[in-house]
Amino acid sequence: MTDFGPVLSIFFRDPDGLEGEVCVENPDxxxxxxxPPGTPARRYVHDAG
Numbered sequence: 001m002t003d004f005g006p007v008l009s010i011f012f013r014d015p016d017g018l019e020g021e022v023c024v025e026n027p028d029x030x031x032x033x034x035x036p037p038g039t040p041a042r043r044y045v046h047d048a049g
Contacts (some may be wrong), residue, residue: 001044005034008041 002009009023028042 001041002037003028003035003039003041004037005029 002011003026006026006029007023008026009021011019011021013019
């Protein structure tokens with residue numbers, strides 16, 4: 001999950017190889033602050049299983 005500032009984004013590839021992205025408003029947005037691609041979202045927790 002990437003934090004772009006006002007938007008959180010998750011990129012994925014389905015089993016057929018099609019790519020997609022889902023973007024939602026960031027509940028932790030700081031007005032006027034943006035982040036470069038690859039900035040992890042503050043609340044994202046990676047569970048390795």
